[in-house]
Amino acid sequence: MARKHREKIAPWYQPPQDVICPLCGRDIPEDQRDEHHLVPKSRGGRETQTLHRICHRQIHALFSEGELETTYSTVDALLGHPEMAKFVAWVAKKPPGFFDGTRRSNRRKEKNGSASRW
Template sequence: MARKRREEITSWYQKPEPEVCPLCGRIIPEDQRDEHHLVPKSRGGRKTQALHRICHRQIHALFSEAELEKSYATVEALLEHEEMRRFVAWVVKKPPGFYDGTKRSNRRQQGSPKRGFR
């Protein structure tokens, strides 16, 4: 019996394209991927956008849910805000897996009630 020639085997599996954060433009590692509701879920939002965890945390550190709903419900609107642009300019220089703790904006601290245990 004759041997069959080895033909090149093509796989049906195609590795998915890496996701890119629409804010900073860096590839999102799987362990740093967060889903952001463009309009907060508590305000009826359903549409989500995949973001870096650090970018997602920065959005919520800067803006209240009311601000997100009324003024910053798109990636383009977020990028128009001066503090968000400065953050993106800083984080774009970091490697994709970079994460650092996020501090609440001074602007948000003034108007929001203090929470926590006493």
């Protein structure tokens, strides 16, 4: 009978896989990962996409849940919006762990009649 130390034993540890943000194309550190419901959960959405926290917050700063449900329910649709494309071009140059505060867009402020900064 062969001894265990001579048998090939599969390693139990699997290093974490790199996760790439589909919006900005950068690696997402574990502490910066957010799951984004492509269709908002409140509107019946179940499918999620892993994004950088900063990219996820920018989506919700720019778009209402209704807009996300009807018009921007795919990554390609999000990238097709001019303000989102401008943000992605800017953040793609930052290091993977970069995070900055996100402000609600003026477009959303005008639409909701809200003057608050966030």
